[in-house]
Amino acid sequence: MSKLVPPHGGGPLKPLLLTGAALAEGKRKAETLKQVRMTSRETCDLIMLGIGAFTPLEGFMGKADWQSVCDTTRMASGLFWPIPITLSVSETQADVLEVGQEITLVDDESNEIMGLMRIQEKYAYDKQHECRSVFQTDDMEHPGVQKVMNQGAINLAGPVQVLSEGEFPKKYASIYKRPAETRAVFEQKKWSKVAAFQTRNPMHRSHEYLAKIAIETLDGVLIHQILGKLKAGDIPAEVRAEAIDLLVEKYFVADTAIQAGYPMEMRYAGPKEALLHAVFRQNYGCSHLIVGRDHAGVGDYYGPFDAQYIFDQVSEEELKTRPLKIDWTFYCYKCHGMASMKTCPHGKEDRQLLSGTKLRKMLSEGETVPPEFSRPEVLEVLKRYYASLKDGEKVEVKLHKAATG
Numbered sequence: 001m002s003k004l005v006p007p008h009g010g011g012p013l014k015p016l017l018l019t020g021a022a023l024a025e026g027k028r029k030a031e032t033l034k035q036v037r038m039t040s041r042e043t044c045d046l047i048m049l050g051i052g053a054f055t056p057l058e059g060f061m062g063k064a065d066w067q068s069v070c071d072t073t074r075m076a077s078g079l080f081w082p083i084p085i086t087l088s089v090s091e092t093q094a095d096v097l098e099v100g101q102e103i104t105l106v107d108d109e110s111n112e113i114m115g116l117m118r119i120q121e122k123y124a125y126d127k128q129h130e131c132r133s134v135f136q137t138d139d140m141e142h143p144g145v146q147k148v149m150n151q152g153a154i155n156l157a158g159p160v161q162v163l164s165e166g167e168f169p170k171k172y173a174s175i176y177k178r179p180a181e182t183r184a185v186f187e188q189k190k191w192s193k194v195a196a197f198q199t200r201n202p203m204h205r206s207h208e209y210l211a212k213i214a215i216e217t218l219d220g221v222l223i224h225q226i227l228g229k230l231k232a233g234d235i236p237a238e239v240r241a242e243a244i245d246l247l248v249e250k251y252f253v254a255d256t257a258i259q260a261g262y263p264m265e266m267r268y269a270g271p272k273e274a275l276l277h278a279v280f281r282q283n284y285g286c287s288h289l290i291v292g293r294d295h296a297g298v299g300d301y302y303g304p305f306d307a308q309y310i311f312d313q314v315s316e317e318e319l320k321t322r323p324l325k326i327d328w329t330f331y332c333y334k335c336h337g338m339a340s341m342k343t344c345p346h347g348k349e350d351r352q353l354l355s356g357t358k359l360r361k362m363l364s365e366g367e368t369v370p371p372e373f374s375r376p377e378v379l380e381v382l383k384r385y386y387a388s389l390k391d392g393e394k395v396e397v398k399l400h401k402a403a404t405g
């Protein structure tokens with residue numbers, strides 16, 4: 001029997017991707033049905049359903065689940081779930097679709113046919129209520145709020161069959177992994193306690209330290225990159241992957257860290273997103289999620305440790321993947337090593353603290369970044385990336401603020 005944490009909901013992984021003859025049949029059928037176009041966020045969520053990362057969900061959520069998730073972070077059934085997983089269309093489009101009808105789901109950017117859905121329900125929903133619940137704000141400057149407010153007014157709900165994983169398996173061939181695959185890797189390495197390290201940034205020494213704190217007490221760490229769309233100014237996944245590969249190769253003991261990527265899009269929902277990160281990491285087989293400072297945050301919408309506190313409201317019965325709460329980490333010149341606010345008694349002036357914004361500025365202007373902040377191999381990769389940017393892109397890079405996870 002597996003010693004890994006069980007998939008969310010207690011049953012087996014539930015990947016909704018069709019394979020073999022069913023896939024061929026599904027694709028044929030998809031050509032004949034009415035099409036509904038999905039945003040990149042919706043496409044990514046569909047793929048997460050497809051690979052079993054959102055186990056035990058069977059499709060996009062209906063009204064009762066939407067309401068219950070917004071109000072109580074639980075589905076109508078009582079199952080813990082922190083953020084609604086929904087599909088929206090305009091009222092005009094909803095008018096020509098019938099409950100009971102089967103539709104083809106198409107990615108709006110690539111025009112690729114991604115899946116099939118049987119419409120079980122169509123319903124109007126309160127966008128502001130969703131935003132206040134998920135993001136704790138309805139400020140249109142918040143990138144997650146913006147996306148929800150720009151969605152169609154009607155949600156379509158129902159079970160899905162997934163026909164494609166889009167560009168992810170090919171574009172990120174070296175790191176793209178499905179939950180069943182990371183579980184198989186952990187089993188093969190005889191790991192049972194694994195921490196996931198969520199990242200959308202290249203790993204600097206403070207991130208390396210977080211991962212190594214986990215390795216000190218658990219079997220290994222899954223360095224888990226988000227592969228879906230980010231906001232302007234964030235570093236693309238392939239650049240991050242190259243930098244992380246080098247870091248792991250040069251600075252980690254063999255077989256203690258694995259890099260993988262997952263096909264979701266950031267919502268920047270801070271604490272609520274940290275909970276979602278834990279839910280699907282449970283499906284990937286991770287017993288822990290490293291939650292550092294400002295996890296999944298953006299700007300200053302969330303307190304730096306809100307994403308840690310929120311886990312205190314969720315029992316281990318409901319969510320098996322537990323947080324590894326770690327304080328703000330940095331290099332301290334008086335400690336002569338990596339430390340955190342919890343372990344270092346010295347002051348700000350003794351610590352090497354660079355904001356993401358300052359670092360981007362230094363890298364794009366060719367300034368020397370101190371080795372206490374980042375490994376030289378990582379900096380080389382980043383310098384090359386910034387040098388390849390056009391001037392206009394660099395300006396945009398400088399305007400955006402960074403967070404850690």
Ligand SMILES: [Zn+2]
Nearest residue numbers: 332335344346
């Ligand atoms: Zn110190």
